[in-house]
Amino acid sequence: MKRRISRFCMYFFLTLGAVIMLFPFFWMFSSAFKTTQEINKFPPQWLPGHLSLDNFRRAFAMAPFAKYFFNSVFVMVCSVGLTTFTTILAAFAFSRLRFPGRKLIFSLLLSLMMIPFEMLIITNYSTIVDLGLWDTLIALILPFTSSIFYTYILKGFFDSVSDSLYWSARIDGSSNWRYLWKVMVPMARPSLTTIILLNALASWNSFMWPMYVISSDKNRTLPWGLQVFTTEAGSYPELLMAASTVVVLPVIILFLFARKYIVRGVARGGLKG
Amino acid sequence: MKKNKQKPDRELVDRSFLARIEPYLYLLPFFLGIAVFTLYPVVNVVLMSFKEDYSYLTREFSQWGLANYDKVLSDPKFAQAVGNTLKYVLLVVPISTLISVIVANLLNQKLRFSALFQTAYFLPMVTSVTAVGLAWKLMYNKNFGIINYILSFFGIDKIPWLENAAWSIPSLVIFGVWNILPFTIILLLSGLQNIDPQYYTAARVDGSGSLRIFLRITVPLLAPTIFLVCIVNTISCFKVFSELYPLFNGKPGPFYNLYTVVYYIRFAMMENRKYGVAAAAAIVLFGFIFVFTMIQRVVQSWMSARKR
Numbered sequence: 001m002k003r004r005i006s007r008f009c010m011y012f013f014l015t016l017g018a019v020i021m022l023f024p025f026f027w028m029f030s031s032a033f034k035t036t037q038e039i040n041k042f043p044p045q046w047l048p049g050h051l052s053l054d055n056f057r058r059a060f061a062m063a064p065f066a067k068y069f070f071n072s073v074f075v076m077v078c079s080v081g082l083t084t085f086t087t088i089l090a091a092f093a094f095s096r097l098r099f100p101g102r103k104l105i106f107s108l109l110l111s112l113m114m115i116p117f118e119m120l121i122i123t124n125y126s127t128i129v130d131l132g133l134w135d136t137l138i139a140l141i142l143p144f145t146s147s148i149f150y151t152y153i154l155k156g157f158f159d160s161v162s163d164s165l166y167w168s169a170r171i172d173g174s175s176n177w178r179y180l181w182k183v184m185v186p187m188a189r190p191s192l193t194t195i196i197l198l199n200a201l202a203s204w205n206s207f208m209w210p211m212y213v214i215s216s217d218k219n220r221t222l223p224w225g226l227q228v229f230t231t232e233a234g235s236y237p238e239l240l241m242a243a244s245t246v247v248v249l250p251v252i253i254l255f256l257f258a259r260k261y262i263v264r265g266v267a268r269g270g271l272k273g
Numbered sequence: 274m275k276k277n278k279q280k281p282d283r284e285l286v287d288r289s290f291l292a293r294i295e296p297y298l299y300l301l302p303f304f305l306g307i308a309v310f311t312l313y314p315v316v317n318v319v320l321m322s323f324k325e326d327y328s329y330l331t332r333e334f335s336q337w338g339l340a341n342y343d344k345v346l347s348d349p350k351f352a353q354a355v356g357n358t359l360k361y362v363l364l365v366v367p368i369s370t371l372i373s374v375i376v377a378n379l380l381n382q383k384l385r386f387s388a389l390f391q392t393a394y395f396l397p398m399v400t401s402v403t404a405v406g407l408a409w410k411l412m413y414n415k416n417f418g419i420i421n422y423i424l425s426f427f428g429i430d431k432i433p434w435l436e437n438a439a440w441s442i443p444s445l446v447i448f449g450v451w452n453i454l455p456f457t458i459i460l461l462l463s464g465l466q467n468i469d470p471q472y473y474t475a476a477r478v479d480g481s482g483s484l485r486i487f488l489r490i491t492v493p494l495l496a497p498t499i500f501l502v503c504i505v506n507t508i509s510c511f512k513v514f515s516e517l518y519p520l521f522n523g524k525p526g527p528f529y530n531l532y533t534v535v536y537y538i539r540f541a542m543m544e545n546r547k548y549g550v551a552a553a554a555a556i557v558l559f560g561f562i563f564v565f566t567m568i569q570r571v572v573q574s575w576m577s578a579r580k581r
Contacts, residue, residue, distance in 0.1 A: 006483060010379055010382065013379065014376070014379050014380070014384075014390055017376060017393075017394070018389075018390055018393035018394060019393075020451075021393050021394050021396065021397065021451070021454070021455075022393050022396065023412075024397075024405055024408045024409055024412065024451070025396065025400075025405070025408070027408055027411065027412055027419060028405070028407075028408035028411075031408070031411060039417070040417055041417065042416060042417050042422065043422050044417060044418070044419050044422050085302065086302040086303040086306060087303070089299040089300070089302060089303060090299065090300055090302075090303035090304075092299060093296045093299035093300045094300075097295060097296035097299065098296070099296040099297065102296075109307070112307075112311055112312070112315070114562060114563065114566040115311065115315055115559065116512055116558065116559065116562055118512055118514075118535050118538060118555060118558060119314070119315070119318055119555040119556070119558065119559050120310065120311060120314040120315065120318070121538075121542075121555075122314070122318055122321065122538075122542055122548055122551050122552055122555060123313065123314035123317040123318055123321070124310055124314055125542075126329075126548075127309065127310070127313075127314075142306075142310070143306070143310040144306075145302075145305075145306040146302070146303040146304070146305070146306030146307050148307065148311075151303065176295060201399050204401070205399075205400070205401040205402070205403075207401070207402070207403045207515050207518070208514065208515065212543075222401075222404075223401050223403050223404060226403065226404055226407070227403055227518065227519065227523065230407065230519070230522060231522065234522070237411050240407055240411075241407070241408065241411065244404040244405070244407050244408060247401050247404040248400045248401060248404050248405065251399050251400050251401070252396065252399075252400065254399070255392070255395075255396060255399045256392065259388075259391065259392060259395065262395075262398075262399060263391075263395060263459055266398065266456060266459050266460075267459050267460060267462075267463040
């Protein structure tokens, strides 16, 4: 009996907590479908009276959200693609190839990880301006083509692959390049998936850097475009919520399918070393 | 990590020129990005923080010196920014850790619908803070907001969450805790899963109750992880910015009362165009982060030494 009660309490508190965690999302989606009258009611209305995509249509007409969406996807694909490429090569070099100072260089790189991006912004901003890339999509991609953290994760996996595999491949006449792409990369698929997902999320949600380097409407990405939209649509919260839904929903769907990979990566990221 | 790698067979190692430069070719694309957008900025921000009267247009400065640090450290606005940041850290870190210890412990039990619960608790981690912040802003609305409506059931009058300077901190902290919980829970959960189940079996054989097991076994064994989580969260809370931005239309608080260190850097740079001051403030921010990172390193090496 006592056990039953404690089981019940456990489920009760977990459910209550889960409801609180999910509530802002529910509220965002529900509000995205409300009419102007419905959203300004008190007591608030829990659900919209009817489902129509009107708010989405109006939001997309007021600001170029389709363009923002495309920009976000473009920046994400380019920066994830480039980062994955540089990460695979660097992780392989640090894990497998021999060159003087290999360990020292890698540990110096690891210590660079503690540098907050906020500290680099001042210089990177000037660099982007000097390169004539201010207010271009390239400015959003170029600083994010290599990552010490992802290299560290992938190197960890490469290190765990047995030496004999490498040497037998070499004896068979395989070059390093071939061995990397034909043997290592397919084996590293779970680690690579984690890296790509974390990277894609970071890129999709990126806000601070675009805020510094993007000014014109046509070059904004979703999170930054959304914040600018708040000044235009401040009096229409239902439009804001429709626009926010566009930012958040793709990520939620992704998370439902790839939760394990993402969680594993996050657990690695917090407790490095 | 495996330490017992066998030495490569000398006969197999290719000593040609191409083979010797091969590693550098693999590293080149990676290092290009790191050199231009991480290494150079680190050096440059340190130099810039000592350049007095730096002009962002001409890139000229009058002399080397400590004037920027003097300006930052004597600026009441910076003192306020540090004060707000510390307040945020001191509220968000303990609250989120406390909640997370309990939730992680519950999620670690044999649960039905465990995937469902995990999804619910982890979701805020992947969604855009600035987008969800707008939903929170709507929920915090004084007149139409759902939060004030729910509080009215308990006889609580309408709270000016975002309009009042005193309430703006709790509003930010609640949103901040909600936002950092998933990450904290995940770290604690992986810490819990590292605890040897034998401890629990032994305790159950002794007939200890759940609460006793939680307090006497779980918490002490989890203590190092809890400590690490606190430090990691302290570092990330020091950089609070994106949580603040959507709540107050980009302003730091309703009356510019919630300046944080990162906001200070942004304003020094973008509004006042004082890059030297911004650089000095960034170095001070790094100083805080550096201290906590060092503590983290020491604890981590101590933990892994104990494991062996």
